[in-house]
Amino acid sequence: MKPKQKRHLHSRLTHKLLFAFSVIFLFSCLIGWLYFDSSERYSKHAKQSDLTHEVLTQYSLIAKLSLEKLIAMGEIVRTGRVQTPQLREENEQQLRGALFSVRDNLLKKIALSHLDSANKELQMLDLITQKVEQIINTNNEIKFLVAQDKLVDANQLFNLLQKQNVDKEFNQLINKAVSQEQALAQQIRNDVNTLYHFSNQALAAALAAMSLFTLMTFWYFWRRINDATKQLHTATSQYSDGNLAHRINALSDFEFQYLGDALNSMAAQLASQQAQLNEAKRSLEEKVAQRTQDLERSNQKLALVDQQRRQFLADISHELRTPLTIIRGESEVLLRSQSAQLPDYKEVLQRVVDEVQHTTALIEDLMLVARSSAGQLKLNIHQFDLKNLLTDIQQVYQRKANAQQQEITLFLANQEAFIDADERRLRQVLMILLENALAYSPSHTCTEIHLLIREELMVIKVIDQGMGIPKEEQQQVFERFYRGNRGQTPGSGLGLPxxxxxxxxxxxxISLQPNSHGQGCTATVLLPILGVETA
Structure with missing residues (x-):
C-alpha cells in the first residue's frame, strides 16, 4: 500500500503536456477566431462601403436627371416645342430606376447594419422622391399644355414651380442626402481603421502570449525531462560500473518516477542476486577448500593406513614366521637326535601344538575383523548373567596380575545384569581389554572393572594406570593396521580392532579415553541389554 500512496504524490507529466497542448490549442482557436471575425467585419464594412458608394452614384444621377428635367421644362416653355415621347419616357424611367436603386441599396444597408441612420436615409429618400415626382408631374402637365398651344398656362405653371423653390429644395435634399452618405462613408472608413488597428493589436497580443506560453512550456518540460533523464543516465552509468547500491531519488513526474522505481527494483534484484552469487561463490570456495583439506587428510590417512598396512604385514609376517621357525627348529632337532626318548617327543610336540594354536588364534582374529568389515560377523546370541562373566574374568586375570605385582578390582551393580549377547565373544573383548591394561600398567597399580546399568544399556569400564593414550590416537587405535606409539609393546595390534x-x-x-587425573586410560563398552537381531 505504501508505494501506491507515494505514487499519488507525483504529478503526471502527460497531464501537464495535455494541459499545455490544450492552452496552445485555445490560443490557436482565439487567433483563428480573431482572424475570421476581422475578416467578417472587413467584409461587412466593404459591402457597406460599396452600397454607400452606389447610393452616392445614384444620387448624382438623380440630381443630374432632375436638373436636366428642370432645364427641359424651361426650354419647352420658352420655345413651345415638346420632346419626343420616347425620350421623355426614357428620362422618367432613368429617374425612377435611380430612385428604386437607392431604396434597394438603403434596404440592403439596413439588413447589414440595423442602424438608425439608414432609416433616416430612407426618410430623406422619400422626400427626394416626392420632389422628383412633383418635377416629373409638372413637366408632364407643361408638355400637355404646350401640346394644346396653351403656352400662357404652361408658363404660369412653370413660374409657380419656380416660386415654390422646388429646385432649391430638391438641391438641398440631394446635398443633405449626399452629406449623410459621405458621413456614413467616413464612419465606415473610421470603423475600418479602428478594426484594422484592433485586429492587429489583438492578433499581435495573442501571438505574443501564445509564443511566450510556448517558450515557457518548452523550457518547463525541457527542464523537468532534462533533470529526470540526468538522474536516470547517472543511475544507468552507476549500474554499468557495478555500483548496484545506487538508488534514484524521488522524481516529480509519475512517468519518470515509475521508470526510476523499476530501475531501483531491478538494481535491488541484481544486488540480491549478486550477493547470492557471491555467497554461493564463497560457500563453494569454502566447500572446495574443505574438500581439499578433507582430500589431503584422506591422502594422509591413506598414506598412514598404507604405512600401517606395511607395518602390520611385517608384524604379521613376524608373528607367523616365529611359530613356524620354532616348529621347524624343534622338528629338525628332534629328527637329527639319535637318542631321543618318548618324553622328548612329547615335549617337542607340545611346543609345536602351542605355536599352532597361537598361529590359529592370530588367523582367526584377522578373519573376524575382515568379516566385521564386510558385515558378515555371526554371533551366538543368548541370555546370560554378565556379573558371572566379569567375576570369572577377574579371577582368571587376578593370578596374572599378582605375578606382575598388580591388582584387579571389580565393582558390580546392585541390579541384575542379564543380557542377550554372545558370551564367548564378550569374554574375548574383556580379555583383550585386561591384557592391554595389565601390559601397559606398571607394577604396584590397580586396574578397576566397573559394571553400570543405565536404562537399556550395560556399561562396562576398564580403568588402568598405564601410559595413557594421546587424543589424536583415541579413534585410530580401533583401526586395522594401526599400533601408534604402543608399537613397542609385543603384540599383533589386532586386539582393539x-x-x-x-x-x-x-x-x-566402545571408546578409549585418557583418565581425568592424567594417568592411564579408561576403556568404555556400551551394550544394549536386549541385544540385536543377527542374520
Whole structure:
C-alpha cells in the first residue's frame, strides 16, 4: 500500500503536456477566431462601403436627371416645342430606376447594419422622391399644355414651380442626402481603421502570449525531462560500473518516477542476486577448500593406513614366521637326535601344538575383523548373567596380575545384569581389554572393572594406570593396521580392532579415553541389554 500512496504524490507529466497542448490549442482557436471575425467585419464594412458608394452614384444621377428635367421644362416653355415621347419616357424611367436603386441599396444597408441612420436615409429618400415626382408631374402637365398651344398656362405653371423653390429644395435634399452618405462613408472608413488597428493589436497580443506560453512550456518540460533523464543516465552509468547500491531519488513526474522505481527494483534484484552469487561463490570456495583439506587428510590417512598396512604385514609376517621357525627348529632337532626318548617327543610336540594354536588364534582374529568389515560377523546370541562373566574374568586375570605385582578390582551393580549377547565373544573383548591394561600398567597399580546399568544399556569400564593414550590416537587405535606409539609393546595390534568389531556386531559402542587425573586410560563398552537381531 505504501508505494501506491507515494505514487499519488507525483504529478503526471502527460497531464501537464495535455494541459499545455490544450492552452496552445485555445490560443490557436482565439487567433483563428480573431482572424475570421476581422475578416467578417472587413467584409461587412466593404459591402457597406460599396452600397454607400452606389447610393452616392445614384444620387448624382438623380440630381443630374432632375436638373436636366428642370432645364427641359424651361426650354419647352420658352420655345413651345415638346420632346419626343420616347425620350421623355426614357428620362422618367432613368429617374425612377435611380430612385428604386437607392431604396434597394438603403434596404440592403439596413439588413447589414440595423442602424438608425439608414432609416433616416430612407426618410430623406422619400422626400427626394416626392420632389422628383412633383418635377416629373409638372413637366408632364407643361408638355400637355404646350401640346394644346396653351403656352400662357404652361408658363404660369412653370413660374409657380419656380416660386415654390422646388429646385432649391430638391438641391438641398440631394446635398443633405449626399452629406449623410459621405458621413456614413467616413464612419465606415473610421470603423475600418479602428478594426484594422484592433485586429492587429489583438492578433499581435495573442501571438505574443501564445509564443511566450510556448517558450515557457518548452523550457518547463525541457527542464523537468532534462533533470529526470540526468538522474536516470547517472543511475544507468552507476549500474554499468557495478555500483548496484545506487538508488534514484524521488522524481516529480509519475512517468519518470515509475521508470526510476523499476530501475531501483531491478538494481535491488541484481544486488540480491549478486550477493547470492557471491555467497554461493564463497560457500563453494569454502566447500572446495574443505574438500581439499578433507582430500589431503584422506591422502594422509591413506598414506598412514598404507604405512600401517606395511607395518602390520611385517608384524604379521613376524608373528607367523616365529611359530613356524620354532616348529621347524624343534622338528629338525628332534629328527637329527639319535637318542631321543618318548618324553622328548612329547615335549617337542607340545611346543609345536602351542605355536599352532597361537598361529590359529592370530588367523582367526584377522578373519573376524575382515568379516566385521564386510558385515558378515555371526554371533551366538543368548541370555546370560554378565556379573558371572566379569567375576570369572577377574579371577582368571587376578593370578596374572599378582605375578606382575598388580591388582584387579571389580565393582558390580546392585541390579541384575542379564543380557542377550554372545558370551564367548564378550569374554574375548574383556580379555583383550585386561591384557592391554595389565601390559601397559606398571607394577604396584590397580586396574578397576566397573559394571553400570543405565536404562537399556550395560556399561562396562576398564580403568588402568598405564601410559595413557594421546587424543589424536583415541579413534585410530580401533583401526586395522594401526599400533601408534604402543608399537613397542609385543603384540599383533589386532586386539582393539577385534574388540570393536565384536561390540559393533552387538549394536554397542566402545571408546578409549585418557583418565581425568592424567594417568592411564579408561576403556568404555556400551551394550544394549536386549541385544540385536543377527542374520
Amino acid at each position: 577385534v574388540a570393536k568389531a565384536i561390540i559393533d556386531g552387538h549394536g554397542g559402542h
